[in-house]
Amino acid sequence: METMKKVIVDMDGVMADVYHQLVEFEKRDTGREIEISDLAGKPEIESFPNGKKHVNEIGFFRTLPLMKGSREAIEYLNNKYELYIVSAGMEFPNSLREKYDWLAEHFPFITWEQIVLCGSKKVVSGDIMIDDYPKNLDHFSGQRLIFTQPHNELIENETYERVHSWEEIMGIL
Amino acid sequence: METMKKVIVDMDGVMADVYHQLVEFEKRDTGREIEISDLAGKPEIESFPNGKKHVNEIGFFRTLPLMKGSREAIEYLNNKYELYIVSAGMEFPNSLREKYDWLAEHFPFITWEQIVLCGSKKVVSGDIMIDDYPKNLDHFSGQRLIFTQPHNELIENETYERVHSWEEIMGIL
Incomplete structure (x- = not known):
């Protein structure tokens, strides 16, 4: 296999x-x-x-709305790949439990083994990374997908593959 | 450099x-x-x-005693290496904030960028890992130090270097 x-x-x-x-x-x-x-x-x-x-407000991360299409796409990726959710939540200690609870609510099929809450992502490795921040993608040795958000819209970097939506990601992966 | x-x-x-x-x-x-x-x-x-x-009791992780010699040794490693504290706390969601606060109390020189709270350690990479569990060391591609604890005392595995104390680690690293 x-x-x-x-x-x-x-x-x-x-x-x-x-x-x-x-x-x-x-x-x-x-x-x-x-x-x-x-x-x-x-x-x-x-x-x-x-x-x-x-x-830094209590509840900010717990009540974040879902990115359009993310629920279906994450379920699709979870069936096809070894999926890990990696979030740099350590800067905001209140967010740690909120992020855990947010995932449990919206993505109940994600298990605790698949969650990583970190500071820097420099020690995270894998085959494919989907992230909106160059500082995270730049340390990653595998395939890099940059998820378009306003702050990164004007960045041109040929080591990233730019994706604008979860629908587009499902077409690629 | x-x-x-x-x-x-x-x-x-x-x-x-x-x-x-x-x-x-x-x-x-x-x-x-x-x-x-x-x-x-x-x-x-x-x-x-x-x-x-x-x-699972509130406070269990917050009040853990320090392993003998760990404070001095972690400070030594922090000055000499790019150090990351990686703990599989995700199984116990109450532990997330407790571990953060425990580190802040006993190791105030460790910054939020250096902390990783995860489930599985399969996506963690680096050059040297110090851990007491074979399940964590076995996925790691670098140098593996097994820290002696009763549960691992009888394990013989030549891909690990066995260390019995923080004093011994300071002699090696």
């Missing part, structure tokens, strides 16, 4: 729609409506001046 | 003295005094009939 390839999938900005949540929290606090189409190429910290406060 | 080697260190049974805590909790609950010297070669689950209940 052929060994299944290891696929490493990021949570924030890939499985979970962080931009949508940050827009909603900004509107709730200040009434300001941020247009996502205005944010292309800007770092997240510039796009959301209150973002740092919001991501 | 030479790249620093990545050293992957386990928490339970390596940095933290789990056996000591399980003996204490058993004594507290039943009055029974378990002798650690009687446990050589036995799986942890057989050595501690109430162990499963105890590790």
Whole structure:
């Protein structure tokens, strides 16, 4: 039997729609409506001046909306590959349990063995990585898929394969 | 400049003295005094009939005593290598924050970037791994140090280098 390839999938900005949540929290606090189409190429910290406060708020990660199509696609990948969910949650210690509970709610077929909450992703290895951040992809020795999010939209790097949606990923993997 | 080697260190049974805590909790609950010297070669689950209940107790991981010599040795390794603390805490979701807080108390020089809480360690890579469990060492492609604990005492495997103390590790690394 052929060994299944290891696929490493990021949570924030890939499985979970962080931009949508940050827009909603900004509107709730200040009434300001941020247009996502205005944010292309800007770092997240510039796009959301209150973002740092919001991501540290209890419940921010627990209530993140799903990225469109992620549930079906993750189930598809989980049946076809050795799948690992790898999230850099260590910067926000409140997020650790919230991320665990969020996965249990939306992806109940993912087992605890498949979850990694880390700081740096430099010690994570596998065959395929799907991530929205170059800092994570750049240390990875396998196939690199960059999931389009406003902050990375203008980045051109031929070592990444750019994907715009979960539907597109299912067509490739 | 030479790249620093990545050293992957386990928490339970390596940095933290789990056996000591399980003996204490058993004594507290039943009055029974378990002798650690009687446990050589036995799986942890057989050595501690109430162990499963105890590790799920709030505070179990937060109050683990330090393994003798671990503080000095981890500080030494942290200055000499690119050090990562990798713990399979995902089986016990209560342990996630407790492990983070335990590290912050006893090893304040370890940053969030250096911490990995996972399920399986199959996607963890590096140059040197220090762990007490063969299931973790066996997937690791670098140098493997098995830290002696009663459950692994009788295992002979020439792909591991056996170490009995943190003092011994400092002599090797």
